[in-house]
Amino acid sequence: MKQFLEGSHAIAEIIKRCKPGVVSAYPITPQTHIVEDLAQMVADKELDAQFVNVESEHSAASVVLGAQAVGVRTYTATSSQGLLLMAEVVFNIAGLRLPIVMTTANRAISAPINIWNDQQDVMTVRDSGWVLLFAETIQEAVDLHVQAYKIGEDPRVMLPVMVNMDGFILTHGMETVDMPSQEEVGKFIPPYTTTYKLDVDNPQTMGYLADPDYYLEIRYLVQQTHRELLSIIPEVASQFKKAFKRGEGNGLIEGYRLEDAEQVFVAMGSVCGTIRDSVDELRAKGKKAGLLKIISYRPFPKDEVLTALSRAREVAVVDKSVSLGGFGPVYTDLCAAVSSMGPKAPKVSGFVLGLGGRDITLKSIQDVYERMSGKQVDCEFIGLKQELLAEGK
Amino acid sequence: MPETLFKPGHTACAGCGQAVGARLVIDTAGKNTMIANNTGCLEVFSTKYPESAWCVPWIHSLFENCSAVASGIEAALKYLGKKDTINVIAQAGDGGTADIGLQAISGMFERGHDVLYVCYDNEAYMNTGIQRSGLTPTLTNTTTSPSGSASLGNPRPKKPMPEIAAAHGIPYVATASVGYPQDVQKKVKKALSIKGPKYIQIHVPCPLGWRHESDMTFDVAKLAVETGLYPLFEYEYGKLVSRKIAKIKPVEEYLKVQGRFKHLLKNPDAVKQVQAIADYNIQKYQLKSEA
Numbered sequence: 001m002k003q004f005l006e007g008s009h010a011i012a013e014i015i016k017r018c019k020p021g022v023v024s025a026y027p028i029t030p031q032t033h034i035v036e037d038l039a040q041m042v043a044d045k046e047l048d049a050q051f052v053n054v055e056s057e058h059s060a061a062s063v064v065l066g067a068q069a070v071g072v073r074t075y076t077a078t079s080s081q082g083l084l085l086m087a088e089v090v091f092n093i094a095g096l097r098l099p100i101v102m103t104t105a106n107r108a109i110s111a112p113i114n115i116w117n118d119q120q121d122v123m124t125v126r127d128s129g130w131v132l133l134f135a136e137t138i139q140e141a142v143d144l145h146v147q148a149y150k151i152g153e154d155p156r157v158m159l160p161v162m163v164n165m166d167g168f169i170l171t172h173g174m175e176t177v178d179m180p181s182q183e184e185v186g187k188f189i190p191p192y193t194t195t196y197k198l199d200v201d202n203p204q205t206m207g208y209l210a211d212p213d214y215y216l217e218i219r220y221l222v223q224q225t226h227r228e229l230l231s232i233i234p235e236v237a238s239q240f241k242k243a244f245k246r247g248e249g250n251g252l253i254e255g256y257r258l259e260d261a262e263q264v265f266v267a268m269g270s271v272c273g274t275i276r277d278s279v280d281e282l283r284a285k286g287k288k289a290g291l292l293k294i295i296s297y298r299p300f301p302k303d304e305v306l307t308a309l310s311r312a313r314e315v316a317v318v319d320k321s322v323s324l325g326g327f328g329p330v331y332t333d334l335c336a337a338v339s340s341m342g343p344k345a346p347k348v349s350g351f352v353l354g355l356g357g358r359d360i361t362l363k364s365i366q367d368v369y370e371r372m373s374g375k376q377v378d379c380e381f382i383g384l385k386q387e388l389l390a391e392g393k
Numbered sequence: 394m395p396e397t398l399f400k401p402g403h404t405a406c407a408g409c410g411q412a413v414g415a416r417l418v419i420d421t422a423g424k425n426t427m428i429a430n431n432t433g434c435l436e437v438f439s440t441k442y443p444e445s446a447w448c449v450p451w452i453h454s455l456f457e458n459c460s461a462v463a464s465g466i467e468a469a470l471k472y473l474g475k476k477d478t479i480n481v482i483a484q485a486g487d488g489g490t491a492d493i494g495l496q497a498i499s500g501m502f503e504r505g506h507d508v509l510y511v512c513y514d515n516e517a518y519m520n521t522g523i524q525r526s527g528l529t530p531t532l533t534n535t536t537t538s539p540s541g542s543a544s545l546g547n548p549r550p551k552k553p554m555p556e557i558a559a560a561h562g563i564p565y566v567a568t569a570s571v572g573y574p575q576d577v578q579k580k581v582k583k584a585l586s587i588k589g590p591k592y593i594q595i596h597v598p599c600p601l602g603w604r605h606e607s608d609m610t611f612d613v614a615k616l617a618v619e620t621g622l623y624p625l626f627e628y629e630y631g632k633l634v635s636r637k638i639a640k641i642k643p644v645e646e647y648l649k650v651q652g653r654f655k656h657l658l659k660n661p662d663a664v665k666q667v668q669a670i671a672d673y674n675i676q677k678y679q680l681k682s683e684a
Binding site: 022024050052053055062066068199205206209 | 450
């Protein structure tokens with residue numbers, strides 16, 4: 001059913017239909033509307049779940065860890081400092097192979113304190129073993145949550161999945177959303193069952209100490225699962241497309257006017273909407289521009305990216321985060337990917353935009369486009385106010 | 394050997410008080426029990442992959458979060474309608490309890506989860522090499538509170554964890570000692586018969602960290618109680634009930650059998666200071682026998 005919904009409310013509605021048995025969260029802007037709505041749904045008996053109000057994000061993640069370990073489907077959501085505080089548990093959840101689903105309402109990191117959107121928070125747990133998916137629209141965020149449970153709980157996977165949605169832009173934006181029915185969602189993700197759980201009739205030890213004789217292989221197996229995810233995620237995406245009659249891309253990436261594109265933007269999340277408009281403008285002027293949207297950042301779909309870029313001459317990576325002292329994280333991954341293309345590799349430039357909620361406008365993307373064909377850069381900040389920088393000197 | 398849910402073959406040191414305590418707890422709780430265990434000696438010596446000493450469902454996540462993990466286990470069991478038949482225990486050492494784990498414990502108590510929290514108190518971070526914790530006693534020589542020409546060791550008193558637990562208004566708080574195994578069993582049994590959050594702190598000597606002979610574990614544990622330095626008491630719905638001491642012994646008897654207090658013996662003022670702590674406990678917890 002099509003409804004005009006706020007992003008957070010839409011997420012709560014879809015999570016309700018995914019039927020988690022335990023929900024735990026700690027308030028942080030801009031995630032709060034999601035869990036407020038879920039708390040109300042539990043209070044109104046619309047959702048049969050235990051809602052656990054905790055004293056920190058570290059405990060929010062630990063509560064869903066414990067509940068998921070009993071074999072119950074769980075949900076939590078966080079943002080920014082909250083994600084950083086729970087980072088230790090985030091890594092632990094993946095190592096324990098617990099298929100928890102979490103929404104991250106992407107937001108800047110302190111200091112200075114700033115509640116607005118960018119994607120620096122998720123990059124701090126980039127290497128945790130979680131599947132990291134990025135939504136461009138509220139509809140896509142809704143759809144990715146349903147797929148997240150399907151992907152994570154697949155016995156071949158058994159890994160947690162994080163759905164990233166840009167804070168405020170998507171969490172507080174309004175959009176017409178095609179909300180699937182309880183029945184449709186229930187059919188797509190049947191109740192969670194597993195033999196890997198705490199069970200008094202079949203006692204298991206979870207969370208062993210693994211010495212150097214075992215640790216390397218256990219970590220390798222997570223990496224191996226991520227490789228297998230490169231075929232499992234498209235499988236789930238195509239099942240989703242069949243069941244719900246919508247969905248662009250193959251679950252890993254999506255191309256926009258890429259077929260003959262020579263100049264390609266690469267980006268993740270809501271900024272892709274702005275870039276689509278830019279591409280249309282450029283195309284209208286006869287420029288062969290296109291967009292490669294990364295949906296699955298982990299696993300990183302290297303082969304799909306290379307195929308998508310096979311005709312590209314110039315590539316501009318639009319990062320909404322930065323590894324300070326290094327480069328934009330997506331830029332780094334892209335460089336690693338194209339390094340295998342040899343002399344056919346496109347020229348890749350890296351740009352950092354929109355940190356701390358600075359608007360990314362059509363003009364910002366135009367700026368990137370102009371620099372794409374200029375001198376190759378690896379970490380160029382776009383939209384800097386020179387007068388502020390001069391003041392700081 | 395009687396049937397136990399905590400199997401031998403683990404790698405605890407000879408004379409480890411914590412291994413004895415853990416076995417007493419789980420064998421009293423029985424097989425319908427799930428355990429969330431913080432990082433620490435117990436976790437390390439009982440679950441080295443691919444072996445495990447535990448015959449009940451057991452999970453280790455991190456150093457400080459067993460209370461939150463146990464809260465999640467309890468919430469999941471409630472969701473499944475199974476909570477009434479299954480005990481949930483969160484357990485940790487003294488550092489994992491009184492220092493790094495305190496926030497999560499407070500949250501679990503305040504939310505009223507039906508979980509028994511067990512702190513195995515060996516009075517320092519033994520797993521990492523005898524560093525001072527919030528439950529290290531006054532004037533103890535540890536590797537991070539060493540005695541020296543300008544120091545007599547740890548300058549601060551033990552954090553009053555049982556009182557901190559009781560201040561949350563939880564129904565049952567107790568201290569116990571592996572020197573009194575039946576008392577441990579009795580308290581665990583009582584705790585598990587009460588719904589809501591419970592806290593038991595068990596004194597568990599560590600021969601390596603306390604530097605006593607490994608066949609002295611029970612004697613050292615008993616001396617701590619008999620001197621008044623480790624008072625055994627319960628707060629049942631806030632009401633204090635203490636275990637009386639038949640014959641109170643001077644603290645020197647406890648100090649002299651342990652290397653961690655050796656530096657105090659030639660210092661009468663220091664011994665007096667420790668005796669004052671025992672005297673305070675004896676009064677506060679009414680440890681003196683009436684007879």
